[in-house]
Amino acid sequence: MKAIADYLVMMRSFLKILSGLFLFIFLVSCSNEEKPAKVSVETFFKNPQQSNFQISPDGKFISYLKPYQGKLNLFVQSLTSKASFRISSFTDQSVRNYFWASNTHLLYYKDNGARENFQLFSSIYDGSKTIKISLKPDTKVTFLDYLKYDSNDILLAINERNPENFDVYSLDLKTGKKILVEKNPGSIIDWIADNDGEIRMAIGSDGVTETLYYREKGSKAFKPVKSSNFINTLKPIGFSSKMHHIFALSDINRDKKAVVELNCLTGEETKVLYENKERDVLEVSYSRKSQSLNFAVFENPKREIYFFDKQLKEAFADIKKKLSNDEIRLIHKDQKEQHLIIRTFTDRDPGSYYFYNLEDRNLMKLADVNPDIKPSEMCEMKHVKFKNRDGLEIEGFLTLPKGRGSKNLPVVIYPHSGPNLRNSWAYSPEVQFFANRGYAVFQINFRGSTGFGKSFLKQGFKNWSKNIQHDITDGVNWLIKEELADANRIAIFGYSFGGFSALNQVVYNPNLYVCAASYSGYINLFTYLKGFPAYYKPYQQMLDVLIGNPEKDVEYLRYSSPVFQTNKIKTPLIIWQGGKDPKVNLSETNQFVKELRKNQVEVNYIVDKTEGHYLSDEKNKINFYTQVDLFFDKYLNRSK
Structure with missing residues (x-):
């Protein structure tokens, strides 16, 4: 037994040395690279010439979004005749999203920046016979399923009758007429159709417990299959060819999400089809054609695919x-x-x-x-790990600039949004933009990030300003300890929850950062919680657990909200605000900035009145990042 114990100690030491060696090799290789030419802001952040490609159900047409008179519009190209068609011609707002509703029709909607914007349109693939679907203001629409690929009808979930609930409608694509198919009894948060377009499953919630319901083909009565706390995941993927069985993503009775087969009559897992003991399954591809699975995806740290x-x-x-x-x-x-x-x-x-x-x-x-990006001029994104103050291993990605060495670098900390999202190994225009300017970029998958299991995710619950921020702070201190970062030249930049984190960091770590940038960062969690739309009502108790209860957690929510901490902020800031942002109130941000300036804090405040929570207009986006470029250059390059 002692020999085994000694061997394990030796292996742990070896792995630790090996990890450090990999980081050393990475740093040396980066330091030997030549300094690249400065790439323009426009090159990094201009809209792609073509994006969001899809193929028609019959495989005859390719569709995509493309700029037209400064806005993204919908185009279709024939794969046989090579003829191309412009489906939309919007000049005021871009097409936000679209999908093929049949072999001949597309559904698409415009983006006005607000949370609820469903100016919904139906059009034939050549742009003819376009109709606007009649909807009440502030209505949300969710695509459910085709009835048949060659039909003129499609299933949609719409909260038009009652803003708090989604009913199922059949939409006639030619006329725009809607017919109520399933009326929500008041507790259903999701509807699921089978491959024939019949609603066979539903998910209900009372705010704490979620229940999967199932009904046999042709039946009107739903029966409960399985119930569990919302902290658990049971997400149907598709119907199996085996009668009464479905494929699902589940972490019930396990820490990591796995692909399972579920018997809808008994509620029991009949088989675990794929699981990874170290990571959550993040994505599953389903075959409607064969009612089987194509593959499952996890990240460790790059995307890995398990094929069925x-x-x-x-x-x-x-x-x-x-x-x-x-x-x-x-x-x-x-x-x-x-x-x-x-x-x-x-x-x-x-x-x-x-x-x-x-x-x-x-x-x-x-x-x-983006054909103007030259990969040879971009920088490598390296997977790294560090221990936080609680001894927990935290992962992230470190991107070092070329030709700047590997010691005492200016650094941009870039926390992700969510917070239950994650940083992934992939191309990021923000990361490469900052690295091209000579800054190291550090992305941290703090507690609450997805992909690392249920236990890790739960540690972010009601810890937006504590555990999560501690992990970010510990990551910064790790960079300083490793002599990667110049302690006098560290900035932080983030979007949405990342912007909230940037503001929290300068509230509670005022001496750690020389400047910070908040892009749509939450400033008041009371307002944020109050601003959820009506259809979030079934999730209210869940939000109390995830974020906090506005009545019971007053002290914590005030502590977490930067708007109440203006007297603690000394760090120069750049703040971007959308005039139509439903998550961050414009008037409140105006007052927040006014208070900061009254306290002699330097604030570069940018308001784009036509934008929502995210930048969609190309000119506005380029202007914002140009301002960030100048702002960071002022503070991160002042003591080279």
């Missing part, structure tokens, strides 16, 4: 071989699942969109995401 489908596994191997092993994401597929839209990328390359034919293995490039 042999043909698709061979196809991905063929694509990787043709594209020099770039990372691959399946974006869309047609009804027969023979034609695929894929996107490639690396940490240095935003990548391209391709059309792939499984039958003849023909690979055709559709568009580059």
Whole structure:
């Protein structure tokens, strides 16, 4: 036994040394690279010329978004005749999203920046016979399923009757007429149709417990299958060819999300189809055609794919071989699942969109995401780990600038939004923009980030300004201890929850940062909680657990809200605010900035009145990052 114990100690020491060696090699390799030319802000943040590619169900047409008179509009191209069509011609707002509703029709909606914007349109693939779907103001619409690919009807979930609940409607794509199919009894938060367009499953919630309901084909009565606390995940993926069975993503009775088969009559897992003991399964691809699974995806730290489908596994191997092993994401597929839209990328390359034919293995490039980015000039994103103050291992990504050495660098801390999202190994325009300016960029998957299991996720609950911020602070101190960061030249930048984190960091760590940037950062959690739309009512008790209760957790929510801490902020700030932001109140931010300036804090305050929570207009986006560029240069390059 002693020999085994000694061996384990030796191996742990070896792995620790090996980890340090990898970091050392990474640092040395970065320090030997030449300093790249400065790339313009416009190059990093301009809208892609073509994006959001999809394929029609019958595989005859490719659709995509493309700028037209300064706004993103919808286009379609025939794969047979090569004819192309502009479906929309909006000049005031961009098309925010769209999808194929049948072989001939597309549904799309405009973006006005607000939380609820469903100016919904139906159009034939050549742009003819466009109709606007009649909806009440502030109505939200969710696509559920096709009834049949070759029909004129589609299933939608709409909260038009009652803002708090979603009913199921059948929409006639030619006339815009809606017919109520399923009336919400008041507790259903999700509806799920089978492959024939019949609603067969539903998920209900009382705010704490979620219940999966199922009904047999042709039946009107739903029966409960399984109930569990909302902290657990039981997410249906699709119907199995085995009667009364479904595929689901579940972490019930386990820490990591796994792919399972579930018997809807008994509520029991009949089989674990795939699980990874170290990571959550983040994505599962389902085949409607064969009612089977294609693959499951997890990240460790890069995307790894477990294939259920042999043909698709061979196809991905063929694509990787043709594209020099770039990372691959399946974006869309047609009804027969023979034609695929894929996107490639690396940490240095935003990548391209391709059309792939499984039958003849023909690979055709559709568009580059950003052809002006030269991967050779971009910087490597390296996976790193450090121990936080509680002894917990925290992961993240470190990107070092080229030609600047590897010691005492100016650094931009870049916390992710969510907070239950994550940083991934991929191309990021923000990361590469900062690295191109000579700054190291540190992205931290703090407690509360997804992908690391239920236990890690739960540690972020009601800890937005404590555990999560402690992990960010500990990461910064680790950089300083490793002599990677110049302690006098550290900035922090974030969007949404990341912006909230940037503001929290300068409240409670005023001497750690020389400047900070908040892009749509939450400033008042009371206002944030109050601002949730009516259909979040079933989630109210869940929000109390995740964020805090406005009546019972007053002291904590005040502590967490930067708007109440203006007297503690001394750090120069750049703040961006959208005039139509439903999550961050414009008047409140105006007052917040006024108080900061009264306290002699330097604030570069940018308001774009037509924008919502995120920047969608290309000019506004370029202006904001130009301001960030100047602001960070002023503080991070002043003592080289």
